[in-house]
Amino acid sequence: MTDIRLMEKKDINDVMDELLRLKRLNSEFDFALKVSSGNETEIANKLNKMIDNREDHIILVAEENKKIVGILISDVIFRIYYDPKYEVRIREFYVMPEYRGKDIGKALMEKLGEIARKKDMKMITAEFPSLNLIAINFYKNMGFKELIKIYSKIE
Numbered sequence: 001m002t003d004i005r006l007m008e009k010k011d012i013n014d015v016m017d018e019l020l021r022l023k024r025l026n027s028e029f030d031f032a033l034k035v036s037s038g039n040e041t042e043i044a045n046k047l048n049k050m051i052d053n054r055e056d057h058i059i060l061v062a063e064e065n066k067k068i069v070g071i072l073i074s075d076v077i078f079r080i081y082y083d084p085k086y087e088v089r090i091r092e093f094y095v096m097p098e099y100r101g102k103d104i105g106k107a108l109m110e111k112l113g114e115i116a117r118k119k120d121m122k123m124i125t126a127e128f129p130s131l132n133l134i135a136i137n138f139y140k141n142m143g144f145k146e147l148i149k150i151y152s153k154i155e
Contacts, residue, residue, distance in 0.1 A: 002069070002104055004111040007059035012047050014068035015061065016040060022071075022094040029129035032152055058088060058115055062095065062104045070095040072108040076121065088116045090126040093135075109142055 007015060020043075026033045050057040055076065062070030073092035079085055090112070095104045116124060125147060128135040 001064070002102070002107060003063045004060060004107050005063065006054075007047075007051060007061045007071070009048065009051055011061055011068055012044050015047060015059075015071050016043050018068065018071050018094050018096065019043065019073075019092060021096075022092060025094075026129050026132070029131040032154055033129060058112060060108055060111055062099075062108055064099065064104075069099040070104045070108055072112060074112060074124075076119075079123075084122040086119070086121040087123040087125055088112065088121050090124065093126065093128070105138060106142070 020035065023033070023035045027035050047059075050059055050073070057076065058072075058074045060072040061068050071092060071094050072090060074088050074090045077087040077089055079087055093105070093108070095108075112124065116122070124144075126135070126139050126144060128139075130149070
């Protein structure tokens with residue numbers, strides 16, 4: 001049985017490992033997403049701050065047999081010019097390969113939706129590399145549609 005819950009400080013090392021796996025995967029989509037090395041302390045500090053600031057972040061973990069097998073990190077964004085006024089933007093979403101196809105990603109999304117609804121946040125968006133076809137298909141199957149595009153240039 002998979003337990004979907006809010007991330008706790010005791011989860012930081014496991015979550016960081018999954019984040020780095022995700023980022024290495026992302027780096028395969030574009031050279032601009034090259035993973036830097038040696039910044040584990042900074043990542044841990046950032047995760048600590050996010051846990052302490054639950055008003056601006058929703059961080060979920062999927063746990064199976066005391067092992068973190070999936071993560072979902074999102075930011076709460078105030079949309080001053082638009083309705084709905086609040087958006088929950090998924091920034092990091094990862095399920096370990098050996099646990100995919102078991103509806104863990106869907107369960108993480110459902111829990112996020114439940115939390116967002118309780119906070120009267122009606123819009124959920126997702127950010128991911130534009131060439132990640134797995135993510136594109138996952139979000140389309142969850143009812144998402146393309147909203148904006150972001151272009152980059154490294155000089």
